Amino acid sequence: MRRFFCFFALTVAAILAGCGKPDFSDAEKKMIASLALNTLPALKPDTTNRFADVPAAAALGSTLFFDVGMSRDGTVSCSTCHKIDRQFQDDLPQAVGVGRTNRRTMPLAGVARDPWFFWDGRRDSLWAQALTPLENPLEQAGNRTAYAHYMRIRFGERYERIFGPLPDLSGIPPNASPLGSDAERTAWNAMSGAQRDAVNRVYANIGKAIAAFERSIEPSPTRFDRFALDLATGAEPKGDATFSQEEILGLKLFIGKANCVTCHNGPRFSDNGFHNTGVPPVAGLPADRGRVDAVAQVEADPFNCFGAYRDGDASACGELRFMVKDAAELVRAYKTPSLRGAATRPPYMHAGQFSSLDEVVAHYAKAAGSVEGTSEIHPLELSDRERAALVAFLKTLSE
């Protein structure tokens, strides 16, 4: 009898309460909707790169992205670290190009939407970013005039169809760069201003082609997005859009008590900002102070938005113009990474410090202080069940 009563009351209540749908407050529903991929706006044009949406430029960029000829020793391309079948990252704690770097390779989904590039934001456009590994001795390790010669010899016709005539490179040394070895720098300084500018222009166009290709790399909908869409429309979640109780608990913690959504907000789960969260340094790697050291680098970059190689007008340079330059909180601040696809791409953090999401959640719960500067995060009381639920929720962003 009692069992019958319970069943009956439950049935009536369930009908009235909406057939057992997850119980979210209006504020929670609004927050969940703001994270769903369907709220991602269309990609804005990049006026600093007039080839950003030119298909032939994207096609050339794609060729260059996968071309190991774009390196000193002919073994490293962008795709060496940004692996196409691995979310354009490499699963390593620190990227390995010609040498071993000190930073984790970042995945590329939605990268064209970033205001700043690299973990520390030391570049301010996708095309300026693409140029940086090309000359980094630990990554592609090439030099500027060698890239210009390579473009003429290998891709001259394609290049000229997109960007117009190549400059006369006959008097230009085979290996020269303002950033290279002593010999390369000496050779660069011996070139005329016009020659340097001509080479820089070809070099910038390489970045613009690669950026045009990278603009096509966008995040795909996940189980979370299907769940969020059903929640928003009031539809009964079906199939894999149904969340387990553990996943629902994890989502509630993510947008509630655990405060993850403070920084991991919006459809890309990132505020595009830089934060010191007390992530420890890696023994044996060079000193790494994050954003605070990147400010001078982006200001000095000749390919930044204020530089001579930007297309369009300076109204596109707001991020650089209004950049925070001298705040104490820039010390050991790193970019908030997107969490889309994160569950299937350990290790985590800017130098691969944590090998699992459990370790990441444990770090944020403990909130140990920073070795330098001040961590913005505060300790959290999370039970084992709650930690597991957060991880379970994060996995819905990878399925």
Next chain:
Amino acid sequence: MLGKQAFFRHSVFPQAGGMRSARQNVIRRRGTGLASLWRYFLAGLGLAALLVGVLAAVYLTAPHSAQPVGPDVSRTKKTDNGLYVASFVPEHGVVRQGELESWLLTLKTKTGASVERAAITISGGMPQHNHGLPTSPQATDYLGEGRYRIEGVKFTMSGWWQLRFAISSGAGSDTVLFNVVL
């Protein structure tokens, strides 16, 4: 799923005890005829369950807790020492999280005269998060009638933001703080 759980937690258990005793009363008063007992019993059950369901629905749709009183978000304020009246509004009406936007700061003296050629510096942050602004907004243009364009304003999170203006003109130096809640 959680709907049922919440219903259980907050509604069923306290209600169920009361209904059990009601059922025992029914049995005591009308001890004749099993069929008639069943009818009353079912009717009573149905009504009780409906009541519980309505209560559950009300509970589930009502705001769970009263909102705490937020900071003063007025867009027009007297400056801290009363030298100016300042108003601070988004130039294009709406505030979008994560976008660089321009705002307008309008400065008048106590007597309502436009404040021209003011030097303005801006700082701020999120008091509950212990961080500053993600950008360095600047007064970039004087638009006349005491209006200054403040460019480079960007709110990267929801929550309580503060923008502090230090204003200096022929009328003297003063400060004012505006709260923005996203």
